[in-house]
Amino acid sequence: MAQTLKDLEVQYVKVFINSIQELNIVDTGSVFYELARWDASIATYFIVTNCLGISVIERCGGDDQKKRILPDCILMKKSICFGLTEPNNGSDATGLQSTAKKVEGGFVLNGQKRWIGNGTFADYIIIWARNVDEGNKIQGFVVEKGSSGLKTSKIENKFSIRMVQKYNFLLLMLYSADIELKDVFVPYHNRLEKALDFASGANNILKHSRIQVAWLAAGVGAGAVEAAHRYSLERKQFGKPIASFQASQEKLASMISSVNAMILTCHRVSLLYQRGKASMGQIAMAKAYCTKTSRQVCSLARELCGGNGILLENHVMKQFMDMEGIHTYEGTYDINNLVGAREITGIAAFR
Template identity: 60%
Template sequence: MESLQRLSLLQSQLTAKPKPVDDVWASVNADQFLSAKGISLRQKTRTLMTSIEAPLQPYINNCEFPFEFLPALRDLGVNGYHIKDFGGPGLSSVEAGAICYELARIDASMMTFLTVHNSIGMAVVDYLGSEEQRQRILPDGIALKKIMSFGLTEPDYGSDATGLQTTAKKVDGGYILNGEKRWIGNATWADYIIIWAKNVDDKNKIQGFIVEKGQKGLSTKKIENKYALRMVQNADIKLDNVFVPDHNKLAKADDFATGTNKILEHSRIKVCWGAVGIAAGAYEAALQYALQRKQFGKSIAQFQLSQLKLSKMLAMCESMLIMVIHLSQMYEQGKTTIGQIGRTKSHCTSVAREVCAMARDLCGGNGILLENRVMKAFMDIEAIHTYEGTYEVNMLVSGREITGGMNAIKK
């Protein structure tokens, strides 16, 4: 009798029509790695992003930032990411990553804006600021009353962060900053820009300075004709004898290792999560298109060539998702290295590029339309692939660790 019941169950499973695997997150049961609060915030983020996907389209087309949605982002309760004080949510690394994933799954510009503001904006003040700086800046940042930016890269120095030319010179009551920055996200309208400069009076050590909007000598110009991350406002910055008072020098950023490098380890993990979110969004959009698009009398999802592409895309997304979950868990345990983080970032953005290309291919001629989302993902992953260190530089940092420093890039 028991054998007959098992046979009947097996037959029903074989004949039952399977449900499409249209949710990468659910396919690996990733909620098991979140707290109840984390699950709730992730779901709220997904609901918001789904609801504003269509209204965001005009902003994407016009390369404008959607300020009208800042209150909705604030009300999610995720802003602040890891910060526990001043009303911050105190998320774990996996939970903050899940928020980045959900943002990027629909729109990588929104993910980039919030991650710049949080992971290389407020996190700098939280980790490297004095208690006075934390209390003065973080409450308004968490409430999204003030926006933050991070000024590291320069016209001639991108991945070679230690080669920057912006200088800080000590004067009575503060410092004078001179130099230029490029590709600085949020900078055209940020209230605070963290500027990294060589302190010429302290052995040219790279240190951090908080430059406030409207300061004399500070000018920002939006970079035009950008096809990836179209809503993000990247800027060229000029600093012409900008005075920064002593209380705006980051208290704990003594040099590159204790300042910039420490922050990039933290923020680069969010970039990994963003890449996975972009890829997952592209896969899910391509699947929906394949299920609905009919050719030769049936949906293209019924053709084995389409199924092969979808299966490969899903496997790539699942493997990346599991990888970044594990990386975030190790980071919280203090067991990650800069090489491991860089290797993960390079791997995820590279694989995500392939997923986005396959998704665009699966959608045929309609794949170039922004309304199908895959083309936007296809363009956005190009920016993610090179920001916070190119593929090659991150992999070379990894290689230096693997080989024990042979042929090392000077840190």
């Protein structure tokens, strides 16, 4: 039987996931940059799968967990997600309230999670919860789809990072989920053995994935500039393309300089990370700088396109809306800057 477009897309995505496993952080970042130039939702899907889900098992899992879980996730036979945020604990992630209690053969988990990308359909849901029997330390547990007491539901009416809700093959992907855990049993072999506390677990993963989010933000900005550049050459006012006016040219030059600055920031922090020399503060500030700058770039690109700039077909509005979600996820702009400022001053402005 002839292959459908869907089959081809599935194959393409599998090859993609498999191949980025082999890349270094600069190369992976460049891939996210390129994906985000076109669509931040798809880039985000891969960040959740690779940099959050798969990375957790690689870095915090034991040998048995790696053998059991990773191959199917890398081949996209199974999907994975990262559940840290809770309804009442977003920025204040270390105050999270979900609990894990030891019982015979494993743990029982209770709590709620919110905004979990891929959470509605993931086969493996990584839940960060306080182990009440080990000093309330925040540890990682792999909850499997279909576990008794596990309930997931899609967050409706999202107006950012939403394109995949319409796109055929990726229809199910990147739904942000609310998750409820009521006495969910997790066998002992599904506790992440190297995630002993917040620093060695969730925070260790965010350090690496925030770099990729910075690359993604740079890509979103680049996509908006390209669309505005194209539009400004086609659109005529006063008998000439709007690109011929000095005010438009200043906008284009300034947007392109901003994209270049984001790329250089991402490249620098990635190289430092590769050499084991990037601090959490440097990474957090890079993420904050790139999402703020990309947001400004998208806004300017929209302005350059005039009224037509708010139409989806001119691409800039989608980039503009997507930047709102990216500016907030993986730590808000404020929190990432405060993480950096804590290193600069030696004073923590938050817990």
